[in-house]
Amino acid sequence: MGSLIRIVSQRLALGFLTLVVVSFVIFVAVNAMPGDFAQAILGQGYTEEAGAAIRREVGLDKPYFVRYFSWLADALRGDFGTSFAQTSFAAYAGSGTGSGLGTVAAQLAPRFANTMFLATVAASIAVPVSLTLGLLAALYRNTIFDRVVNIFTLSSISSPEFFMAYILILLLAVLNPILPSLSNIFDGMSFSERLNRTLLPALTLTLIVTAHMMRMTRAAIINLLASPYIEMARLKGISPMRVIVVHALPNALAPIINVIALNLAYLITGVVVVEVVFVYPGIGQLFVDSVKNRDIPVVQASCLIFAGAYILLNLTADVMSILSNPRLRHPK
Amino acid sequence: MSMLATLITVVIVSTLGGWMFRFAGQKTTQNTPYFRDMPYGVAVGYILGAIVVLWLAQTYYLGRTLEAPAANKYFFFVKAIDLFIIFALAAYVFRIFGRHVGTSATRKLFRSMPVTAAFGVMIIIIYTIMAIFAGLIAPYGQDQVFPLANIVPGGDPALGGNPDFPLGTDQIGRDILSRLIFGAQNTVGIAFATTCLAFFIGSSLGFLAATVGGWVDQLLSRAVDVLMAIPALIFALLLMTIASAWAGSDKGLLTLYMVVIIAVIDSTRVFRLARAVGQNIVVMDYIEAAKLRGEGLAYLVFREILPNATAPLLAEFGLRFCFVFLTIASLSFLGVGIQPPLADWGTMVRDMSQFINFAAFAPSVAVAPLLAAGAIALLTVGVNFVVDWMLHKSSGLKE
Numbered sequence: 001m002g003s004l005i006r007i008v009s010q011r012l013a014l015g016f017l018t019l020v021v022v023s024f025v026i027f028v029a030v031n032a033m034p035g036d037f038a039q040a041i042l043g044q045g046y047t048e049e050a051g052a053a054i055r056r057e058v059g060l061d062k063p064y065f066v067r068y069f070s071w072l073a074d075a076l077r078g079d080f081g082t083s084f085a086q087t088s089f090a091a092y093a094g095s096g097t098g099s100g101l102g103t104v105a106a107q108l109a110p111r112f113a114n115t116m117f118l119a120t121v122a123a124s125i126a127v128p129v130s131l132t133l134g135l136l137a138a139l140y141r142n143t144i145f146d147r148v149v150n151i152f153t154l155s156s157i158s159s160p161e162f163f164m165a166y167i168l169i170l171l172l173a174v175l176n177p178i179l180p181s182l183s184n185i186f187d188g189m190s191f192s193e194r195l196n197r198t199l200l201p202a203l204t205l206t207l208i209v210t211a212h213m214m215r216m217t218r219a220a221i222i223n224l225l226a227s228p229y230i231e232m233a234r235l236k237g238i239s240p241m242r243v244i245v246v247h248a249l250p251n252a253l254a255p256i257i258n259v260i261a262l263n264l265a266y267l268i269t270g271v272v273v274v275e276v277v278f279v280y281p282g283i284g285q286l287f288v289d290s291v292k293n294r295d296i297p298v299v300q301a302s303c304l305i306f307a308g309a310y311i312l313l314n315l316t317a318d319v320m321s322i323l324s325n326p327r328l329r330h331p332k
Numbered sequence: 333m334s335m336l337a338t339l340i341t342v343v344i345v346s347t348l349g350g351w352m353f354r355f356a357g358q359k360t361t362q363n364t365p366y367f368r369d370m371p372y373g374v375a376v377g378y379i380l381g382a383i384v385v386l387w388l389a390q391t392y393y394l395g396r397t398l399e400a401p402a403a404n405k406y407f408f409f410v411k412a413i414d415l416f417i418i419f420a421l422a423a424y425v426f427r428i429f430g431r432h433v434g435t436s437a438t439r440k441l442f443r444s445m446p447v448t449a450a451f452g453v454m455i456i457i458i459y460t461i462m463a464i465f466a467g468l469i470a471p472y473g474q475d476q477v478f479p480l481a482n483i484v485p486g487g488d489p490a491l492g493g494n495p496d497f498p499l500g501t502d503q504i505g506r507d508i509l510s511r512l513i514f515g516a517q518n519t520v521g522i523a524f525a526t527t528c529l530a531f532f533i534g535s536s537l538g539f540l541a542a543t544v545g546g547w548v549d550q551l552l553s554r555a556v557d558v559l560m561a562i563p564a565l566i567f568a569l570l571l572m573t574i575a576s577a578w579a580g581s582d583k584g585l586l587t588l589y590m591v592v593i594i595a596v597i598d599s600t601r602v603f604r605l606a607r608a609v610g611q612n613i614v615v616m617d618y619i620e621a622a623k624l625r626g627e628g629l630a631y632l633v634f635r636e637i638l639p640n641a642t643a644p645l646l647a648e649f650g651l652r653f654c655f656v657f658l659t660i661a662s663l664s665f666l667g668v669g670i671q672p673p674l675a676d677w678g679t680m681v682r683d684m685s686q687f688i689n690f691a692a693f694a695p696s697v698a699v700a701p702l703l704a705a706g707a708i709a710l711l712t713v714g715v716n717f718v719v720d721w722m723l724h725k726s727s728g729l730k731e
Contacts, residue, residue: 018558021558026570029571145377157716158712159709160658161666162681163702163709166681166688169688170408170702174691175408181689239371270567272565273662273666277663277685281645287566289670291570324566
């Protein structure tokens with residue numbers, strides 16, 4: 001048991017280290033931007049004093065590494081700085097006053113909740129469906145059913161997200177008006193209404209992720225079917241369903257859990273395009289908008305959040321596969 | 333509530349029908365082992381499959397026979413079925429063609445090929461021809477603007493079409509058919525160049541790490557680990573922000589930056605594979621012999637290791653191409669990828685996506701954005717089918 005805790009804590013430490021290095025990469029990348037920060041914000045209203053004031057305000061007059069560590073320390077406390085797009089800096093140029101919405105954290109927080117809601121809905125549809133389909137495809141392998149499912153999943157893996165999204169909009173929102181095609185979500189909405197508006201983007205994500213998970217489930221189970229103990233169970237005369245569910249599935253659990261965690265990590269990337277298509281007010285949409293407006297603090301913060309979630313899920317996959325595999329639990 | 337009623341009917345019919353189907357099969361065939369040992373689930377599956385096929389046939393029939401306003405709902409359905417049948421037939425004919433024409437090696441290859449893989453090969457050949465000869469095939473130039481904007485696809489003047497522009501024109505009056513054909517050249521060409529660059533960077537560094545080992549290996553591997561910890565699309569978007577600031581208003585330069593950025597991000601995946609393959613090769617005796625001969629590092633990497641690692645790298649090339657192609661399409665769709673005036677499928681989808689909302693009363697208007705998105709999907713599906721078949725063949729899986 002002691003060695004188990006040691007391995008897991010080793011992985012956690014490694015994950016944290018990766019996150020720190022990634023944050024440094026993001027910081028370096030953003031600091032490679034050409035041009036003067038203060039000049040870019042003030043535009044026409046640039047004067048020497050106003051520029052110097054802004055530089056002092058955001059700490060641009062300090063050395064490189066000092067800036068990095070103060071940014072990181074602020075980010076860890078949940079303070080991601082001030083968004084360019086908001087009007088807070090206009091005060092320096094002499095027009096208007098700073099507003100409360102200027103901080104990146106205030107912009108990100110509600111959107112982060114929305115994105116998590118979307119990902120949760122998508123995952124809670126995708127995981128059971130893909131496990132069932134994978135089990136069925138393994139059970140009826142090399143039949144027509146298996147081939148049809150194979151062609152469908154391969155096609156949906158290889159289509160771009162926006163193609164899937166528009167096909168679903170066409171089918172479920174325009175031709176058969178069942179679900180709304182725009183997901184305008186706001187505070188104070190009832191849960192069922194919110195779910196209704198989230199369903200179409202969630203279904204798109206489900207279609208993309210299900211295919212991958214289902215194929216991996218099928219492959220993991222079929223891999224095991226050649227092992228001697230499955231042969232034994234079969235020779236005892238157990239039904240094929242029972243062989244797969246009781247004998248093969250528990251041993252295939254490690255790769256399957258791994259794939260589920262990796263796909264949840266994939267959801268985080270896929271969410272960007274899907275949110276843009278459905279105008280869903282999540283982090284992905286904000287991220288793309290800020291990329292277009294070059295709103296650096298927001299880009300930096302959302303990048304850090306995406307990378308953090310991605311690393312966390314990959315770490316979970318790693319730890320889970322150690323926990324569910326006795327051979328990794330007791331290394332030689 | 334009609335949907336719920338339909339669902340309940342389907343469940344009842346399939347549960348009862350499955351049992352009846354198996355029973356009838358046993359009786360009529362004098363209890364052959366196939367029906368005698370058929371699990372109940374399989375029988376229900378057959379009935380469900382039959383219901384789906386019947387439903388497809390009925391909807392197709394309705395879409396074909398109904399008049400204009402009522403048939404709009406089935407327009408896309410009918411077109412999808414038509415396309416599916418055409419493609420399936422074409423792939424089948426193509427496979428027969430391949431089995432009888434060509435060298436004995438290609439004929440043998442086609443004989444072992446499933447229809448899906450034949451479809452993939454056919455799609456790849458068509459796209460390649462389109463990409464290379466786009467300038468000859470396309471009726472107009474890709475940035476040629478006509479005074480006739482927003483012409484409806486279909487070429488029927490009564491519905492707002494124009495026979496000169498079979499697929500219509502976009503908001504500022506560019507011919508969609510020409511732009512689709514040039515899109516093959518731009519999107520596929522750029523994706524191909526990017527993949528080649530990614531393979532060049534990734535495999536040379538990977539083989540270098542495998543050959544030299546030591547701190548070079550450690551340094552490169554840890555750097556790749558860090559780069560891979562950031563989701564590819566997110567990282568690409570971050571770097572594109574910075575690149576767009578550097579490029580300023582020079583659109584061509586921005587496209588060049590995009591190629592380099594995606595190639596570098598993607599080369600991390602190639603690096604992993606190349607390093608793993610290379611490590612298995614460097615322990616071979618002929619590498620030892622080459623080292624003793626005093627060959628240089630470049631010779632070892634490109635003349636000894638590379639020729640022995642081509643097979644796994646080729647299969648990976650197909651997958652990586654799909655990935656790069658989809659990333660570029662997504663970036664263009666988000667508005668930060670291939671820049672106008674170059675015609676590009678991702679940008680076309682984004683520009684014309686609003687037309688989908690007209691599908692209910694003017695279906696042919698909504699075709700244009702789906703065509704561009706479909707062109708992307710078709711190529712990646714085709715490549716994936718081929719790669720799937722190659723992997724299946726090389727793994728020797730029989731079950």
